[in-house]
Amino acid sequence: MSHYFKLFWKENCIVIGLLFITGLCQTFVSVWMASALDYLVDQDLRGFLMVVLRILALFIVYLIFTHFQIVKISQAKQKMATAIRTDITTRIEKTSYNHFHDRQVGTYVSWLSNDIATIEVTAFDNLYQMLTGLIGSLTSIVALFFFHWSLGLWTLVIGGATILLPKIFQKQMGEASLFATKQSEHFLSHVSEYLAGFDTLFSYSLLNRITEKTKEASLALADAKNKQAFVVANVSILAILGNIVGQLSIGALTGYLSWVGIVSIGAFAATTNLAITIFNTIGSVSNQLSHIRAVRPIFEKFETIQEGDGNGHTTLTSQERGIRLKQLSYAYGEKEVLNGLTYDFALGGKYAIVGSSGSGKSTLLNILIGKLTDYSGSVTFSNQELNQLSGKALRDSILYIDQAPYLFSGTIRDNITLDEYFPEEALTQVIQEASLEDIIDKLPNGLDTSVGEAGRLLSGGQRQRIALARGLIRGKDIILVDEGTSSLDETSALKIEENLVNNPDLTVIMITHHLRDSIKEKLDGVLALS
CATH class of the missing domain: 1.20.1560.10 (ABC transporter type 1, transmembrane domain)
Incomplete structure (x- = not known):
């Protein structure tokens, strides 16, 4: 004191x-x-x-x-x-x-x-x-x-x-x-x-x-x-x-x-x-x-709050190579959810991860975004071991979109920008990419409409679209999507997924329980977990 x-x-x-x-x-x-x-x-x-x-x-x-x-x-x-x-x-x-x-x-x-x-x-x-x-x-x-x-x-x-x-x-x-x-x-x-x-x-x-x-x-x-x-x-x-x-x-x-x-x-x-x-x-x-x-x-x-983001302190030197999994395993206590997984995600590629509940899909994405670092085996990003990279450097390159996104009390604009500055042109573009136009046009205050506590005034699908726009506006090259369109209607979900897989500048890895044929044929790979 x-x-x-x-x-x-x-x-x-x-x-x-x-x-x-x-x-x-x-x-x-x-x-x-x-x-x-x-x-x-x-x-x-x-x-x-x-x-x-x-x-x-x-x-x-x-x-x-x-x-x-x-x-x-x-x-x-x-x-x-x-x-x-x-x-x-x-x-x-x-x-x-x-x-x-x-x-x-x-x-x-x-x-x-x-x-x-x-x-x-x-x-x-x-x-x-x-x-x-x-x-x-x-x-x-x-x-x-x-x-x-x-x-x-x-x-x-x-x-x-x-x-x-x-x-x-x-x-x-x-x-x-x-x-x-x-x-x-x-x-x-x-x-x-x-x-x-x-x-x-x-x-x-x-x-x-x-x-x-x-x-x-x-x-x-x-x-x-x-x-x-x-x-x-x-x-x-x-x-x-x-x-x-x-x-x-x-x-x-x-x-x-x-x-x-x-x-x-x-x-x-x-x-x-x-x-x-x-x-x-x-x-x-x-x-x-x-x-x-x-x-x-x-x-x-x-002082018991441990400082350090749980990753190493190595900075990301380049993005010349994609993400490589080699004999990757992960367990929650005695329960093993990933066992000896080997797979490559190339930069610019589009991938889907499928499998039943509990097969380790969300766990894999949590490892890739750096939330879980106590895995065994190897996960490399541009030939650098993931748990040796600083967490900030990793998340500056990779965007993770949760299946149950959290919205803060405030307006739609606030929840997209998160108090950072973005030009109106960028906001307009991501609103289109996230299929938010029809929602915003119907609201009396448009982008400046309040979402209520934790987004309670919006539906699950509307919250997912805002979360997607929040991620897209930051221009990251690698996007991990965990059931990011699960709460949307068929038309909106298909439109958003097509926007993602048709963008040649993005590396997309998405978890889905409903892999549409029109999307599947555009993918570079499907990783099935069991």
Whole structure:
């Protein structure tokens, strides 16, 4: 966490400066209160009123700087929170396909929302509160030495003991915090999964499962948070005990010094206020430090995202040769889906992959696009082993079109361009190649029509056409199509497939369960898997 405070050191220096000013204001108020009481004892009304006016002016200054302090703390917190989120997503950018899917999407969402919120409240807020207290305590201790050296020295002794005692529970605090965050992740991913499956549960009249599973996950989360609260309570009790002993002892010592005539009677009011500031801070510091340290496992968890895209770092030197499979095998655990497959895909060729469900068709395409790199045997692209090529270099040359494409909330245009710039001419061309004209012409806003959440306002066939246009506009030479026209009507599917196989610049490898005769006769090969 210290990394982010150093990263935004200017913002945090401004905050510390404001905290110092407000801390000085509070300390001077306490010291001047002693003078006000002494003037009352001496029945000096004029002197008393002058001190009251000074205190009033100081309070106005305090309020002005407190306003700036609150605003600047919020700005610094949000800059640091944004930096943490950016670091997490940057690591996600660099991870491999398999490593990303080691966790559910809901887990990553929980990291970026719940965990960052926890860091803001548990770490950042506690740190700024601790700094506020420490600065106020520092100026208060200096003021106590001003009254008498024994008051300052005794405060340091009792304060040190109060800080050390709660460290007994430091390890338990960290473990309880980590367990609570894991249960929070589990809750979010579990609930997200069942809410995402609303349509399926609705079809089977099982919507009550949403309530049942939410309650089950909520009880587990509540148990984790209750255990965390138990540890926090132990830390708090020790802190409160030290607070009570410190305030009472300073009051008693000041009373004695006043009785023997070393300090004035008014000093009792001042030192009591100063002791409250100091020991409230010290009583809170241990608890605050425990909370701050408790987020360390959260940061360590973020670092478990393995960087590296799962491929080698070799760049693609050329595309002079096609894709060659030699004794290629792949297994999911004990289940082998590809066994000793040998085949060549020439550049510019058009190929179909056919076979029954479970024969390894989609697995083969996932290997060719670099999603699966733990295969045995050999797969070469332009005589370079696929798992030695960098994933980015591979995907810059090969386009993969999924049979169930994902659309983002936004417009059709947004989903084709994916926030990249393409000229209108290019958009018009791919709309024709993907047979989207008839759809777009019927929509009131054309390309700028919203597709709804995950494309729910469109049919499966319309989503497939948008995904095809998304791929074609990027001008890649090799296209892998996994049942990319399965949701289309016969006429549209045939038109799109003909556009692909008639393009001499494209290498096309497509999975299909329905290989049309008119398309088959134009292919350079059909790979049948069983």
